Amino acid sequence: MASPSADDQGPPTSARRERPSRLIDVGVALLLLVADAVIVVVAALLLVAVGLGTAPSPDSSRRVHSRDTPFLAWCVIWGTPAVAAVGAFVHARLRMPVTAVVQALFTLVCGLLAVAWTRMLLS
Known part of the structure; x- marks a missing residue:
């Protein structure tokens, strides 16, 4: 039986x-879990x-609406779930x-918080 050629024996990590x-x-997941919780x-x-x-x-019968939310605030609100x-x-x-599962759950929570922030700022 012949051994495989040198071309077929490439490093397995390639x-x-x-x-x-x-x-x-698990260690990285725990560190990220603590940071995500904060x-x-x-x-x-x-x-x-x-x-x-x-x-x-x-006491006030009049509501004040402010639509001047800075662009940077929107970038932070929606940039966090994207990151x-x-x-x-x-x-x-x-x-x-x-x-990956810990970060996916953090993404979901960030998305829900971004929706809540958006609703609050637009109301």
């Missing part, structure tokens, strides 16, 4: 990347604070399934 160890995947809590507190600050006074989605995609491509 066709497929090796995945990181499960321990590294981001979500701060965003939710800001949502409540800004929402209460813009609520009309019960989280890119992070989930990158971790999936790096073959880190636990981290």
Whole structure:
């Protein structure tokens, strides 16, 4: 039986990347989970604070509408879920399934918070 030619014996990593160890995947996922939780809590507190600050006074019969939300605010509100989605995609491509799931859930929560922020700012 003849051995395969030298051309057929390429390094195995050239066709497929090796995945990181499960321990590294879980460690990165835990670090990102803590960071994501802090981001979500701060965003939710800001949502409540800004929402209460813009609520009309019960004594006032007139409502003041402000449509001058800066473009940078919209970039932050909708950029955060976009960056989280890119992070989930990158971790999936790096073959880190636990981290990819954590980032996908963070993307979902960021999307819901972005919708809530948008509704509050446009009302």
